[in-house]
Amino acid sequence: MGCTVIKGASIINEGKIFKRDLLIENEIIKTIAKDIKVPRSATVIKAKGKFLIPGAIDDQVHFREPGLTHKANIATESKAAAAGGITSFIEMPNTVPQATTQDLLEDKFTIASKDSYVNYSFMFGGTNDNLEELLKTDPKKVAGIKLFLGSSTGNMLVDNPEVLEKIFSSTDMVISVHCEDEQTIKDNFQKALDQYGEEIPIAQHPIIRSAEACYLSSSKAIELAKKTGARLHVFHLSTAIETELFRNDIPLKDKKITAEVCVHHLNFNSDDYAKKGTFIKWNPAVKTKNDQGALWKALLDDRIDVIATDHAPHTLEEKQNNYTKAPSGGPLVQHALPAMLNFVDQGKITIEKVVEKMCHNPAILFEIEKRGYVKEGYYADLVLIDPEKKWTVTKDNILYKCRWSPFEGTTFNNSITHTFVNGNLIYDNGVFNEENKGKRITFNR
Incomplete structure:
Protein backbone atom coordinates (compact mmCIF):
# COMPACT_ATOMS: atom_id res chain seq x y z
CA MET A 1 0.00 0.00 0.00
CA ILE A 53 -11.88 15.40 8.97
CA PRO A 54 -12.43 11.83 10.13
CA GLY A 55 -14.60 9.78 7.80
CA ALA A 56 -18.26 10.04 8.81
CA ILE A 57 -19.91 7.00 10.42
CA ASP A 58 -23.55 6.55 9.42
CA ASP A 59 -25.31 4.50 12.07
CA GLN A 60 -28.50 3.88 10.08
CA VAL A 61 -28.74 2.90 6.42
CA HIS A 62 -30.81 0.57 4.27
CA PHE A 63 -28.70 -0.63 1.33
CA ARG A 64 -31.40 -3.10 0.21
CA GLU A 65 -29.23 -6.17 -0.28
CA PRO A 66 -30.16 -8.99 -0.35
CA GLY A 67 -33.58 -9.20 -1.90
CA LEU A 68 -34.41 -5.60 -2.85
CA THR A 69 -31.59 -4.91 -5.28
CA HIS A 70 -33.85 -3.30 -7.87
CA LYS A 71 -33.73 -0.31 -5.47
CA ALA A 72 -30.06 -0.40 -4.42
CA ASN A 73 -27.21 -2.69 -3.44
CA ILE A 74 -24.19 -2.58 -1.18
CA ALA A 75 -21.80 -1.77 -4.04
CA THR A 76 -23.75 1.18 -5.47
CA GLU A 77 -24.72 2.75 -2.17
CA SER A 78 -21.33 2.34 -0.49
CA LYS A 79 -19.79 4.00 -3.54
CA ALA A 80 -22.18 6.92 -3.11
CA ALA A 81 -21.30 6.98 0.59
CA ALA A 82 -17.57 7.25 -0.21
CA ALA A 83 -18.27 10.21 -2.50
CA GLY A 84 -20.23 11.76 0.36
CA GLY A 85 -17.45 11.41 2.92
CA ILE A 86 -19.04 8.48 4.78
CA THR A 87 -16.37 5.84 5.40
CA SER A 88 -18.33 3.44 7.64
CA PHE A 89 -21.98 2.41 7.76
CA ILE A 90 -24.27 0.31 9.94
CA GLU A 91 -27.03 -1.31 7.93
CA MET A 92 -30.48 -2.38 9.07
CA PRO A 93 -31.89 -5.94 9.13
CA ASN A 94 -35.09 -5.46 7.12
CA THR A 95 -33.80 -6.90 3.85
CA VAL A 96 -35.17 -10.00 2.09
CA PRO A 97 -34.64 -12.34 3.83
CA GLN A 98 -34.50 -10.39 7.07
CA ALA A 99 -31.33 -10.65 9.16
CA THR A 100 -33.07 -12.38 12.06
CA THR A 101 -30.78 -15.42 12.33
CA GLN A 102 -27.01 -15.49 12.74
CA ASP A 103 -26.56 -17.29 9.41
CA LEU A 104 -28.60 -14.69 7.52
CA LEU A 105 -26.69 -11.91 9.26
CA GLU A 106 -23.36 -13.42 8.22
CA ASP A 107 -24.60 -13.69 4.63
CA LYS A 108 -24.77 -9.90 4.56
CA PHE A 109 -21.24 -9.58 5.93
CA THR A 110 -20.04 -11.90 3.17
CA ILE A 111 -21.62 -9.73 0.47
CA ALA A 112 -20.12 -6.58 1.97
CA SER A 113 -16.64 -8.10 2.19
CA LYS A 114 -16.66 -8.45 -1.60
CA ASP A 115 -18.60 -5.36 -2.65
CA SER A 116 -18.46 -2.53 -0.10
CA TYR A 117 -16.24 0.44 -0.90
CA VAL A 118 -16.37 1.56 2.74
CA ASN A 119 -16.32 -0.10 6.16
CA TYR A 120 -19.44 -1.90 7.29
CA SER A 121 -21.42 -3.52 10.03
CA PHE A 122 -24.96 -4.83 10.23
CA MET A 123 -27.58 -4.98 12.95
CA PHE A 124 -29.30 -8.15 14.05
CA GLY A 125 -33.08 -7.89 13.80
CA GLY A 126 -35.25 -8.76 16.76
CA THR A 127 -38.72 -10.27 16.38
CA ASN A 128 -41.39 -11.54 18.74
CA ASP A 129 -39.92 -15.04 18.63
CA ASN A 130 -36.13 -15.04 18.06
CA LEU A 131 -34.69 -14.13 21.47
CA GLU A 132 -32.53 -17.26 21.66
CA GLU A 133 -30.98 -16.46 18.29
CA LEU A 134 -30.61 -12.78 19.19
CA LEU A 135 -28.56 -13.65 22.27
CA LYS A 136 -25.98 -15.43 20.09
CA THR A 137 -24.96 -12.07 18.57
CA ASP A 138 -21.25 -11.38 19.04
CA PRO A 139 -20.87 -7.89 20.57
CA LYS A 140 -17.30 -7.52 19.28
CA LYS A 141 -18.27 -8.21 15.67
CA VAL A 142 -21.83 -6.87 15.29
CA ALA A 143 -22.98 -3.27 15.73
CA GLY A 144 -26.11 -3.96 17.75
CA ILE A 145 -29.74 -5.02 17.86
CA LYS A 146 -32.50 -3.32 15.85
CA LEU A 147 -36.10 -3.40 16.99
CA PHE A 148 -39.03 -2.03 15.03
CA LEU A 149 -41.57 -0.73 17.53
CA GLY A 150 -43.57 0.61 14.60
CA SER A 151 -43.47 0.79 10.80
CA SER A 152 -41.93 -2.63 10.34
CA THR A 153 -41.62 -4.82 7.28
CA GLY A 154 -42.44 -8.53 7.26
CA ASN A 155 -42.69 -9.94 10.76
CA MET A 156 -40.26 -7.51 12.39
CA LEU A 157 -42.77 -5.51 14.45
CA VAL A 158 -41.95 -6.33 18.07
CA ASP A 159 -45.25 -5.64 19.81
CA ASN A 160 -45.33 -8.26 22.55
CA PRO A 161 -44.61 -6.44 25.85
CA GLU A 162 -43.25 -9.57 27.52
CA VAL A 163 -40.85 -10.23 24.65
CA LEU A 164 -39.71 -6.61 24.65
CA GLU A 165 -38.91 -6.72 28.32
CA LYS A 166 -37.00 -9.98 27.89
CA ILE A 167 -34.90 -8.49 25.09
CA PHE A 168 -34.22 -5.30 27.05
CA SER A 169 -33.27 -7.36 30.13
CA SER A 170 -31.12 -9.94 28.35
CA THR A 171 -28.51 -8.05 26.33
CA ASP A 172 -25.87 -5.42 27.04
CA MET A 173 -25.59 -4.52 23.36
CA VAL A 174 -26.95 -1.26 21.99
CA ILE A 175 -30.65 -1.71 21.21
CA SER A 176 -31.64 0.70 18.44
CA VAL A 177 -35.35 1.34 17.98
CA HIS A 178 -37.76 2.80 15.47
CA CYS A 179 -40.50 4.34 17.60
CA GLU A 180 -43.99 4.96 16.20
CA ASP A 181 -47.18 3.62 17.76
CA GLU A 182 -48.89 1.41 15.20
CA GLN A 183 -52.44 1.68 16.56
CA THR A 184 -52.32 5.48 16.60
CA ILE A 185 -51.12 5.50 12.99
CA LYS A 186 -53.83 3.04 11.92
CA ASP A 187 -56.53 5.17 13.55
CA ASN A 188 -55.19 8.35 11.93
CA PHE A 189 -54.91 6.67 8.54
CA GLN A 190 -58.52 5.49 8.72
CA LYS A 191 -59.66 9.06 9.46
CA ALA A 192 -57.77 10.33 6.42
CA LEU A 193 -59.12 7.51 4.26
CA ASP A 194 -62.67 8.30 5.36
CA GLN A 195 -62.14 11.97 4.47
CA TYR A 196 -60.15 11.72 1.22
CA GLY A 197 -60.54 8.18 -0.08
CA GLU A 198 -57.51 6.79 -1.93
CA GLU A 199 -56.30 10.30 -2.88
CA ILE A 200 -54.97 11.30 0.53
CA PRO A 201 -52.81 14.45 0.18
CA ILE A 202 -49.13 14.07 1.06
CA ALA A 203 -49.59 16.91 3.57
CA GLN A 204 -51.54 14.43 5.71
CA HIS A 205 -48.42 12.32 6.27
CA PRO A 206 -47.24 14.09 9.46
CA ILE A 207 -50.83 14.07 10.72
CA ILE A 208 -51.23 10.34 10.11
CA ARG A 209 -47.77 9.50 11.46
CA SER A 210 -48.24 12.06 14.19
CA ALA A 211 -46.10 13.47 16.96
CA GLU A 212 -48.38 11.63 19.37
CA ALA A 213 -47.58 8.30 17.67
CA CYS A 214 -43.86 8.98 17.97
CA TYR A 215 -43.94 10.15 21.57
CA LEU A 216 -46.19 7.34 22.77
CA SER A 217 -43.77 4.75 21.43
CA SER A 218 -40.45 6.41 22.32
CA SER A 219 -41.54 7.30 25.86
CA LYS A 220 -42.55 3.67 26.47
CA ALA A 221 -39.21 2.42 25.13
CA ILE A 222 -37.33 4.82 27.38
CA GLU A 223 -39.43 3.85 30.39
CA LEU A 224 -38.62 0.19 29.72
CA ALA A 225 -34.91 0.95 29.27
CA LYS A 226 -34.84 2.73 32.63
CA LYS A 227 -36.63 -0.19 34.26
CA THR A 228 -34.33 -2.86 32.84
CA GLY A 229 -31.05 -0.93 32.58
CA ALA A 230 -30.89 -1.59 28.84
CA ARG A 231 -28.60 0.39 26.54
CA LEU A 232 -31.14 2.14 24.29
CA HIS A 233 -30.56 4.25 21.19
CA VAL A 234 -33.63 5.95 19.70
CA PHE A 235 -33.37 6.41 15.96
CA HIS A 236 -34.54 9.41 13.89
CA LEU A 237 -36.25 11.75 16.33
CA SER A 238 -38.76 13.92 14.49
CA THR A 239 -40.74 15.82 17.14
CA ALA A 240 -40.23 18.60 19.64
CA ILE A 241 -41.89 16.68 22.44
CA GLU A 242 -39.54 13.69 22.10
CA THR A 243 -36.46 15.85 22.58
CA GLU A 244 -37.60 16.47 26.17
CA LEU A 245 -37.02 12.79 26.95
CA PHE A 246 -33.23 13.01 26.68
CA ARG A 247 -30.48 14.45 28.86
CA ASN A 248 -27.31 16.45 28.24
CA ASP A 249 -25.82 16.67 31.72
CA ILE A 250 -23.45 13.69 31.43
CA PRO A 251 -20.87 12.67 28.79
CA LEU A 252 -22.04 10.52 25.91
CA LYS A 253 -19.89 7.59 27.05
CA ASP A 254 -21.88 7.48 30.31
CA LYS A 255 -25.34 7.71 28.77
CA LYS A 256 -27.57 4.63 28.81
CA ILE A 257 -30.21 6.27 26.61
CA THR A 258 -29.18 8.15 23.47
CA ALA A 259 -30.79 9.73 20.43
CA GLU A 260 -30.23 10.33 16.74
CA VAL A 261 -31.56 12.90 14.29
CA CYS A 262 -31.51 12.44 10.52
CA VAL A 263 -30.40 14.91 7.90
CA HIS A 264 -33.85 15.10 6.30
CA HIS A 265 -35.55 16.12 9.55
CA LEU A 266 -33.02 18.94 9.89
CA ASN A 267 -33.37 20.05 6.27
CA PHE A 268 -37.10 19.78 5.60
CA ASN A 269 -40.36 20.57 7.35
CA SER A 270 -44.05 20.15 6.55
CA ASP A 271 -44.07 23.32 4.40
CA ASP A 272 -41.87 21.46 1.91
CA TYR A 273 -44.46 18.80 1.03
CA ALA A 274 -46.10 21.25 -1.39
CA LYS A 275 -42.93 21.30 -3.54
CA LYS A 276 -41.23 17.97 -2.80
CA GLY A 277 -44.30 15.73 -2.45
CA THR A 278 -43.64 12.03 -1.84
CA PHE A 279 -39.90 12.57 -2.40
CA ILE A 280 -39.74 13.67 1.24
CA LYS A 281 -42.07 10.96 2.50
CA TRP A 282 -40.21 9.26 5.36
CA ASN A 283 -41.16 7.30 8.46
CA PRO A 284 -41.18 9.02 10.90
CA ALA A 285 -42.64 11.88 8.91
CA VAL A 286 -41.03 15.25 8.33
CA LYS A 287 -43.06 17.43 10.67
CA THR A 288 -43.61 21.12 11.48
CA LYS A 289 -41.20 24.06 11.55
CA ASN A 290 -41.57 24.02 15.32
CA ASP A 291 -40.50 20.39 15.45
CA GLN A 292 -37.60 21.11 13.10
CA GLY A 293 -36.46 24.00 15.30
CA ALA A 294 -36.66 21.88 18.44
CA LEU A 295 -34.56 19.15 16.80
CA TRP A 296 -31.89 21.72 15.99
CA LYS A 297 -31.94 23.03 19.55
CA ALA A 298 -31.59 19.52 21.01
CA LEU A 299 -28.80 18.69 18.59
CA LEU A 300 -26.81 21.77 19.55
CA ASP A 301 -27.31 21.36 23.30
CA ASP A 302 -26.36 17.65 23.14
CA ARG A 303 -29.65 16.01 24.01
CA ILE A 304 -29.37 14.52 20.51
CA ASP A 305 -26.09 12.70 20.09
CA VAL A 306 -25.76 11.61 16.45
CA ILE A 307 -26.61 12.83 12.95
CA ALA A 308 -27.39 10.00 10.50
CA THR A 309 -29.18 9.49 7.20
CA ASP A 310 -31.64 6.57 7.40
CA HIS A 311 -30.64 6.20 3.73
CA ALA A 312 -33.52 4.17 2.25
CA PRO A 313 -33.75 4.34 -1.54
CA HIS A 314 -36.73 3.39 -3.66
CA THR A 315 -37.04 3.53 -7.41
CA LEU A 316 -38.22 6.73 -9.04
CA GLU A 317 -41.29 4.87 -10.33
CA GLU A 318 -42.18 3.76 -6.80
CA LYS A 319 -41.79 7.23 -5.31
CA GLN A 320 -43.90 8.85 -8.03
CA ASN A 321 -47.01 6.98 -6.89
CA ASN A 322 -49.75 8.76 -4.97
CA TYR A 323 -49.54 9.03 -1.19
CA THR A 324 -51.09 5.69 -0.28
CA LYS A 325 -48.85 3.72 -2.67
CA ALA A 326 -45.56 5.63 -2.53
CA PRO A 327 -43.13 3.96 -0.11
CA SER A 328 -41.43 5.93 2.64
CA GLY A 329 -37.70 6.58 2.51
CA GLY A 330 -35.10 8.25 0.34
CA PRO A 331 -31.40 8.21 -0.59
CA LEU A 332 -29.06 10.50 1.37
CA VAL A 333 -25.53 9.14 1.92
CA GLN A 334 -23.93 11.09 -0.95
CA HIS A 335 -25.39 14.43 0.16
CA ALA A 336 -25.68 14.29 3.96
CA LEU A 337 -22.29 15.72 4.86
CA PRO A 338 -22.39 18.45 2.17
CA ALA A 339 -25.87 19.40 3.41
CA MET A 340 -24.62 19.75 6.98
CA LEU A 341 -21.64 21.79 5.79
CA ASN A 342 -24.05 24.17 4.07
CA PHE A 343 -25.56 24.75 7.52
CA VAL A 344 -22.05 25.57 8.72
CA ASP A 345 -21.86 28.30 6.07
CA GLN A 346 -25.22 29.62 7.30
CA GLY A 347 -23.92 29.85 10.88
CA LYS A 348 -26.43 27.31 12.15
CA ILE A 349 -23.82 24.84 13.41
CA THR A 350 -20.01 24.79 13.61
CA ILE A 351 -17.92 22.41 11.56
CA GLU A 352 -16.45 21.10 14.80
CA LYS A 353 -19.97 20.17 15.93
CA VAL A 354 -20.72 18.44 12.62
CA VAL A 355 -17.59 16.32 13.07
CA GLU A 356 -18.59 15.54 16.65
CA LYS A 357 -22.08 14.39 15.68
CA MET A 358 -21.21 12.52 12.45
CA CYS A 359 -17.75 11.10 13.25
CA HIS A 360 -16.78 11.07 16.93
CA ASN A 361 -20.12 10.33 18.55
CA PRO A 362 -21.11 7.27 16.49
CA ALA A 363 -17.71 5.81 17.35
CA ILE A 364 -18.24 6.50 21.07
CA LEU A 365 -21.85 5.33 21.10
CA PHE A 366 -21.18 1.99 19.40
CA GLU A 367 -17.67 1.58 20.89
CA ILE A 368 -16.10 1.28 17.44
CA GLU A 369 -12.43 0.34 17.41
CA LYS A 370 -9.96 2.95 16.12
CA ARG A 371 -12.30 4.91 13.87
CA GLY A 372 -14.10 8.25 14.03
CA TYR A 373 -11.06 10.42 14.89
CA VAL A 374 -7.96 11.91 13.29
CA LYS A 375 -5.47 10.33 15.69
CA GLU A 376 -2.13 8.59 15.40
CA GLY A 377 -2.65 4.82 15.55
CA TYR A 378 -6.22 5.02 14.23
CA TRP A 391 -21.50 22.17 -7.07
CA THR A 392 -25.14 21.51 -7.85
CA VAL A 393 -26.91 18.17 -7.49
CA THR A 394 -28.14 16.95 -10.88
CA LYS A 395 -29.24 13.61 -12.26
CA ASP A 396 -25.84 13.33 -13.98
CA ASN A 397 -23.87 13.37 -10.71
CA ILE A 398 -26.22 11.33 -8.50
CA LEU A 399 -24.55 8.00 -7.71
CA TYR A 400 -27.42 6.12 -6.04
CA LYS A 401 -28.77 3.19 -8.04
CA CYS A 402 -32.23 4.82 -7.92
CA ARG A 403 -30.77 7.95 -9.64
CA TRP A 404 -32.80 10.55 -7.75
CA SER A 405 -32.30 12.69 -4.66
CA PRO A 406 -34.46 15.00 -2.53
CA PHE A 407 -31.55 17.45 -2.91
CA GLU A 408 -31.71 17.55 -6.72
CA GLY A 409 -31.25 21.17 -7.78
CA THR A 410 -29.54 22.12 -4.50
CA THR A 411 -26.19 23.91 -4.70
Missing part, protein backbone atom coordinates in the same frame (compact mmCIF):
# COMPACT_ATOMS: atom_id res chain seq x y z
CA GLY A 2 2.94 2.36 0.62
CA CYS A 3 2.44 5.69 2.29
CA THR A 4 0.73 9.02 1.69
CA VAL A 5 1.46 12.45 3.09
CA ILE A 6 -1.32 15.03 3.26
CA LYS A 7 0.34 18.45 3.43
CA GLY A 8 -1.01 21.61 5.05
CA ALA A 9 -4.59 20.60 5.78
CA SER A 10 -6.72 22.22 8.47
CA ILE A 11 -7.49 19.18 10.61
CA ILE A 12 -10.75 19.15 12.56
CA ASN A 13 -10.72 16.82 15.53
CA GLU A 14 -12.17 16.83 19.07
CA GLY A 15 -13.46 20.38 18.87
CA LYS A 16 -10.26 21.93 17.52
CA ILE A 17 -9.01 23.13 14.13
CA PHE A 18 -5.25 23.02 13.57
CA LYS A 19 -3.00 23.06 10.52
CA ARG A 20 -0.79 19.96 10.28
CA ASP A 21 0.68 17.43 7.89
CA LEU A 22 -0.47 13.82 8.18
CA LEU A 23 1.34 10.63 7.23
CA ILE A 24 -0.61 7.51 6.31
CA GLU A 25 1.36 4.27 6.42
CA ASN A 26 -0.47 1.19 5.23
CA GLU A 27 -3.93 1.37 6.88
CA ILE A 28 -3.01 3.62 9.78
CA ILE A 29 -2.46 7.29 10.61
CA LYS A 30 1.24 7.06 11.43
CA THR A 31 2.15 10.68 12.21
CA ILE A 32 0.49 14.07 12.63
CA ALA A 33 3.02 16.90 12.76
CA LYS A 34 3.69 20.47 11.65
CA ASP A 35 6.13 19.58 8.89
CA ILE A 36 6.50 15.94 7.91
CA LYS A 37 9.50 15.10 5.77
CA VAL A 38 8.11 13.26 2.77
CA PRO A 39 9.47 9.72 2.37
CA ARG A 40 10.93 9.05 -1.07
CA SER A 41 8.21 6.57 -2.05
CA ALA A 42 5.29 8.55 -0.66
CA THR A 43 2.33 9.98 -2.51
CA VAL A 44 1.83 13.66 -1.65
CA ILE A 45 -1.53 15.40 -1.53
CA LYS A 46 -1.39 19.18 -1.21
CA ALA A 47 -4.26 20.22 1.02
CA LYS A 48 -3.70 23.90 1.78
CA GLY A 49 -7.06 25.61 2.21
CA LYS A 50 -8.87 22.31 2.73
CA PHE A 51 -10.38 20.73 5.81
CA LEU A 52 -9.33 17.22 6.82
CA TYR A 379 -7.36 3.69 10.86
CA ALA A 380 -6.83 6.26 8.12
CA ASP A 381 -10.53 6.87 7.39
CA LEU A 382 -10.22 10.47 6.26
CA VAL A 383 -12.06 13.06 4.18
CA LEU A 384 -10.69 16.17 2.50
CA ILE A 385 -13.16 19.01 1.94
CA ASP A 386 -12.75 22.03 -0.31
CA PRO A 387 -14.93 24.64 1.45
CA GLU A 388 -15.05 26.93 -1.58
CA LYS A 389 -15.77 24.52 -4.43
CA LYS A 390 -19.47 24.79 -5.22
CA PHE A 412 -23.66 22.94 -2.06
CA ASN A 413 -20.95 25.44 -1.18
CA ASN A 414 -18.40 22.72 -0.47
CA SER A 415 -17.00 19.65 -2.21
CA ILE A 416 -15.59 16.41 -0.88
CA THR A 417 -12.42 15.97 -2.93
CA HIS A 418 -10.75 12.91 -1.38
CA THR A 419 -11.98 9.99 0.73
CA PHE A 420 -9.58 7.53 2.32
CA VAL A 421 -10.79 4.19 3.69
CA ASN A 422 -8.24 2.23 5.73
CA GLY A 423 -5.47 4.29 4.15
CA ASN A 424 -6.65 3.64 0.59
CA LEU A 425 -7.65 6.61 -1.53
CA ILE A 426 -11.09 5.35 -2.56
CA TYR A 427 -12.44 8.60 -4.03
CA ASP A 428 -10.39 11.31 -5.72
CA ASN A 429 -12.27 14.24 -7.30
CA GLY A 430 -14.91 12.07 -8.91
CA VAL A 431 -12.67 9.09 -9.69
CA PHE A 432 -13.06 5.84 -7.73
CA ASN A 433 -10.48 3.24 -6.81
CA GLU A 434 -12.29 0.06 -7.84
CA GLU A 435 -9.69 -2.34 -6.41
CA ASN A 436 -9.83 -1.77 -2.66
CA LYS A 437 -12.79 -2.54 -0.44
CA GLY A 438 -13.77 -1.64 3.10
CA LYS A 439 -13.34 -3.73 6.24
CA ARG A 440 -15.70 -5.20 8.79
CA ILE A 441 -16.00 -2.81 11.74
CA THR A 442 -15.03 -4.23 15.13
CA PHE A 443 -16.06 -3.04 18.57
CA ASN A 444 -14.38 -2.44 21.96
CA ARG A 445 -16.85 -4.38 24.07
